[in-house]
Amino acid sequence: MSGHVVVIGGGVSGLASAALLARGGADVTLVERHDRVGGRAGRLEVDGFTFDTGPSWYLMPEAFEHFFALLGRRVEDELDLIDLDPRYQVFFERDSAALADVLEVTASSETNRSRFDEMSPGDGQAIADYVDEATDLYRLALDRFLYTTFERPLSVADRSLLPRLGSLLPLLTRSLGSRIAGRVKDPRLRQLLGFHAVFLGSSPDRVPSLFSLMSHLDLRDGVRYPRGGLYAVMEALERVALAEGVTIRTGADVRRIVVEDGRAVGVTLADGETLRADAVVSSADMHHTETELLEEQHRARPEKSWRKVRPGVSALLVMAGVEGELPELKHHSLFFTQDWDANFEAIMERGEVPHPASVYVSRTTATDPSTAPAGHENLVMLVPFPAEPALGATPESREAMEQHAARYLDQVGAWAGVPDLRARTSIKAILTPSDFAESLSAFKGGALGLEHTLLQSAMFRPRNISSKVSHLLYAGASTAPGIGVPICLISAELVAKRLLGETSAHPLNTPLPAGYLARSRRRGALGDLARALGSSAAPRPASPQQAGS
Template identity: 50%
Template structure:
């Protein structure tokens, strides 16, 4: 059946591009992926040094049913492709100490009973309130998956469904109020508010800027559970690449794209292929760009064919930037769990430093630490620990670039030093800095240079109300037929699961499938 639909060229071999190529090949397209870098994975990359293997991007495996659905569309399953383990605790929380002696950690264990018991132990009465909160989060999550995330919004049929219209009185307040206020009305203790509000960062926003509908995220970590694929999140990229190649997809690395070719014959402008940076022209009946949407629109297309020209981006909000640290550390670090969050006391100022009118590097920052070596002995030498640290910062490539062994821009390395000192102090690891033997930093300047990320953002377009669901950029050009988009700045949004769904939306558009839910899975014989 290969090639029965025609030829397809996919720009970018991140998870969205790889997933799109696999699904298109399954549909009968002859697919070639063109990736500028030597390694597939895009922002979800991998880096090795001195026996340590680091994920350089996403490190949380959430929404497992989305991964499993994607693999089942291709005749396999997440269980067959990945070695998944459940994390316990799901994550650990440290609060900013009020002295130099560190603070006692709080372990978050997934499961309704465990979560409600924890909340009750911290704030009397909060356990019962959390139970109701999690009921609402589960309902919102099911609604999002069944009605919003898999909708191409080519038609309003899904939004006009009577079952959904009956939900409007409950849904409207969740769309028009902010997550921060939604949480504050229910809980008084600052750390509980932070636990429920911090998932906004994984959506590219802050609790006072994303709609309260996104309280659905708490269903994932507090009730549903947090998984980890042994070998790291890059194993997900390897698995998606593997199923793509099994479908006959050709992946060309070291092949940057310089332009999207079009044909105006017949009075219609259609995508006709690509021009590579070396001047080679590639013919294609369908072009899908999973590269950064701003780069695709403003650099790969002429102005008159841009659906989202530069002016459109002036009023849009990027996700935060990030200073990432990859640290190989000698000796054990029992103070840190697989996932650890450090929450600053001045929560609002922290987010204003990142998203406000006068952006700056937050100090101290609310930061995230991943220690995959807590679960996986393949990511660090024996007797050592692997640390990945994420410090949310403003989306601004002028902050500088990272480097190896302190060779990055001075402001970036200084921010990394502060993060290391903060972890050492708050988590009571006074000799942390002296035990580091591998160090690399990545910064907003790297996101811009390596991935053409708009304003050096780390995740994509933030999930504000006007950048969610039907208000988010669609998966097809409005000016060029046969040109489609996948990835974190298009429908449905940020994160590995969302990128898998964006790939599925390409297939739904090609099938003229306007249903709001996922594609039916093939029968298992």
């Protein structure tokens, strides 16, 4: 064996997988079809504005800290993190007046509780109790569910977990929306606890109530912003991958995973070049990998098996510059319609575009003025949309998307008390479901990854290893543990755990020693592969961070 691994895709999970495998001793080449890395977490620079074209919330700081610690680094040395206060603001649609009711969620739990009680007496304490439970569930998820490959499902349940099974089962069978409704009276505050479902590609009535754990993230753990935007995370991942010895090739579009004798032995690029390898890790969309990059006889999930798979919500993403100041909006702003449930049903069940819509708006210039020219504001507007790749695919549909964007700007301006918002705004770019389908090969144009329904979460989510092709592994939002930047970092670690034969539910110990894959305890083909990878690469000098630790 040469000890060579090819990683497909330069998004979060691709870069993270490449860095971890290179540290393990492998000779890693990462191939990315675009001219720069990023994947869903991209960056657009135009007319002096800098936009994140994907994720914009920095949550789950433990996952970032742990990933960089695996490589002997500190997140403080890689990212300039700013704690946001207020965390975000929410605009609630009113019955008649154009202006919305506004709630600021701050860094102070006591202030938040008081404001919740002002809106609905008694709900402040109810939400405090709910968040206590969310924190407990979050810790449980870190300890038992997020860092396991589920290769041995029973390994997640030890004696400490068994007494809790009775209370955990309803969390899987009951919806998040139902759990919230049983705790909180005010429908607006229910929305405050349920909007995280969109981060999971779904709606509150479709995700299991176990995901109530996400309220721990914003209401207790806090919300941060990496200076330069979320793409600063991608730049950090690229830096550490290169420091670990990864070769990154951009403008390299993979057309086929080469399989010989049932084993992945490389990839063929669009220009005809073949890169030979001992293993392939695909962080590309799994549907694309299975139905386009593999020949039919090698597909564990052929096209017909995807008919019942839920792609998750898509989005209309609008990147705009605003002339003048915009103090009415904070760094993160959420706009919630009164017909919340009907809004999601229209999008996810009937494939309809909603008006008005529940909208998320990011104004990074509230924290980081460098993201816009002097005298201007940076505005990104995300509207949940049906996962329908035809939306935006033709000139006529593209024009319709731009008209939708203008109407949503009017809605945001009216609710926030900025009546001239559209007149002051110049739309620099939009991304539609067709863009996600074309540029990212996303299944049905979904913006995030496979929806987190019960049957697409945890042990039921697609595994991170092919059942048909040896030495082919997966990372990213289509596989376990799921959607989100920190979750995709964990998915990269699960690739390493799979090679090591590590079936525990716990994260790997930090830092990982150079050449750690050579210590694999796994038997059979993957064990032989891991040990060959781990002993194949020459030792690299320690990084400045490692040398000083």
